[in-house]
Amino acid sequence: MMEMGKYLKRVGDDLWFTETDRDNLKIDYRIKDIVFSETSPFQHIMILDSYDFGRMLVLDDAIQTTAKEGYIYNEMITHIPLNIHPNPKNILIIGGGDCGAAREVAKYPNVERIDMVEIDEMVVQASKAHLKEVSGDLSDPRVNFIFDDGASYVKQKRDYLYDVVIIDSSDPVGPALKLFELEFYTDVYNALAEDGLMACQSESPVFYSEMMVNINSRLRSLYPIVKLYLATVPTYPGGFWSFTIGSKKYKDTNPDAFDKETKYVNKDILESCFALPNFVKERLEID
């Protein structure tokens, strides 16, 4: 066995990547090829070609998205809020360096402007060059790439009047930590129009339910309408993933209006994703 950096090892002829972020659970993926591997000012970035999930974007030791199933996460974090808002025109995406969320937003012809604020330009460049199954080599003219800290950016955008803000952050460690704090959520609230809404990834109800509950209660302190929804993401440990909506006015999805070409989301999913198992309701103290 040969160690190759912190995250890859060679066993016989085989190359393996191991997710090591949890103490008691390790997931090993057999890898065909290291497509890209560089350290940015913020994190180590790899694009790995895996046997089971095709190309994968890996930040430090955590898989962010894959060619085979990245669409699940990216469709869920975008189409749910964009379907709840009846006429979203100005969209802000915070994070989302793989470009998959912006690519989904660009499917809405009435959207006029997509500001995408990603702290790490190298993630965008690597995803555009080497992970086109997710990024689509995004080049829609409505997308405005801003390489900046999402928390600082949104603080300056008080009264900018975004219709929808999508918080597509990595886990609450390192550069993304601020994106889970009340101060940041308050700044997002202030950057939204008076009928605006936000959606964020809110972690695993199995492994990080304390963070999911914290996000929920922070958003409840700001918004009259807070709703959690779920999807299954095969490459996130525990399978379940949660997302949370904070909305100033609009409450429900409108499945009949949905007409996008997608691989996961459809009219049924736009409703069923809000059906929560009892163990999730109990954590959120919902009847």
Added chain:
Amino acid sequence: MMEMGKYLKRVGDDLWFTETDRDNLKIDYRIKDIVFSETSPFQHIMILDSYDFGRMLVLDDAIQTTAKEGYIYNEMITHIPLNIHPNPKNILIIGGGDCGAAREVAKYPNVERIDMVEIDEMVVQASKAHLKEVSGDLSDPRVNFIFDDGASYVKQKRDYLYDVVIIDSSDPVGPALKLFELEFYTDVYNALAEDGLMACQSESPVFYSEMMVNINSRLRSLYPIVKLYLATVPTYPGGFWSFTIGSKKYKDTNPDAFDKETKYVNKDILESCFALPNFVKERLEID
């Protein structure tokens, strides 16, 4: 590193169990203790106490159920068919050695008889003794334990007139292989009353979608009503798990009638579990 049998290894002071059934994905669970480890005439059986999921039943190298989240699978394979049938009285469970499915069925006071046919008595004994979080040390007098091959048993039960048959098999390798074949499904059909229905676990839509599709088409050749539903099972690779209903008469769940105490299933889940993502519909060739 010390190898301990085929499935366990010691790394420093830590004991790890590795699921090795997939060539390109290995999942390692840190283990506190080996509670039970014996080889039966059919397979190697372990009860392991894990850090993340509590006690786990492991057959050969595959986790079957865990103390922490085994209720998801067991509730989904039972309450969906029992809620579709308006008055289920005679129930047959094939497999289900962890006793979790029978325990859920026993929550229905109108059920008169629960025949549970499990090929491997040692799985039942180990689960009753060492995995009470799942088995509940099942001792309901309506449960009839039959230690026999499920396929042979059901062949003799032509015209027995079961209301619901639940096929709670392990994966289609080794002793469970026959439980995925048309001959067996035909025998199940013949053992059902004229308004009876069956439910089976139908594998992962991510990793074993070919088997999921085969089960679907075999059941379509027998039943007028065939419906697939999904749950997220954290300890099954890929997160998603599918179940399939074959029904002679009854089609829909009746959420308003559901009054059981459960940790996953509720009125909302009884409907939302049938909402299929586009990639699953495409595999099944459903609009």
